[in-house]
Amino acid sequence: MKRPTIGDIARRAGVSKAAVSYALNGRPGVSEETRERVSRIAHALGWRANTAALALSAERAGVVGLVVAGPAPWTVVEGIERELAIDGVALQLAIVRDAEAEAETYRDWWAARRVDGVLLLDPRPDDHRIPLLRKLNVPAVLVGAGAPDMSAVLDDPAAECRRAVEHLIERGHSRLGHVKGQGVSRNVHRAEAFRQVTKELLGCEAVEAEGALEATRELLATPDPPSALIYDDDAAAAETVAHAAMLNIHIPTQLAVVAWGDSNVCQLVHPGVTAIHHDDAADGASAARLLLNHLKTGIPEQRTVDPGRLVVRGTT
Structure with a gap:
């Protein structure tokens, strides 16, 4: 028989999967009546916690791992460390050269029992790290994408796209462009949401190009160039502002610029880059x-x- 899941319990109890988790974990957020009902249903279904995630409970390392292949997202790391410290858990950070080194780091950590679980930032579609962590039975949380039976922190790209597009429409823009960044799942989902929102609000999809300054040149050279560009990468947006004279454009009168992420670089150029600010x-x-x-x-x-x-800021 198929092993019962928290989804099965949630459907039987008529509550969300999060509520089931709170109830079985003894966390606040559900009533005692709900907690008791969920516990009864879980017992009746024969549900048991995932032993792979609990296997180290008696010999816990007290360490969580994070591997970064590239610049470390320090604001995210700060939030991770602060939360782990509440439970007395340490963060082990490894910055590696490439995907192969990252995979080897996971294998070494898990074989040596140096970490109890890992955090995986910005997975890609068909990310090789996800099946590897499943094979190793490493408890993991994905940040920026979801996968079946894995914990994940997700964002809401549709809401952010709507805010950005409505702002540009208010500024009189009707022809938008999207300068795409790395092919991580977060960017892929955002691009799809952006297409849907622009089609709904403007009746047409935004034009797209991938890259940075060259992508900007490509879009501005089209027969009907966009009057506003939205960038996945805030550094690419700032680069466009910094090279406006070279591109022979005036910002924001000829071209408005918006970045999906908001970092210090958005305020280092003049005018400052309008951006979607996340609490990383x-x-x-x-x-x-x-x-x-x-x-x-x-x-x-x-x-x-x-x-x-x-x-x-000044770019819109």
């Missing part, structure tokens, strides 16, 4: 808390964080 530290803390919960209960959870807020 809070997202890191959410991911850490999900992993700590998973290690205690063996129950995977998915949590959607609040949409970022639009910070309007």
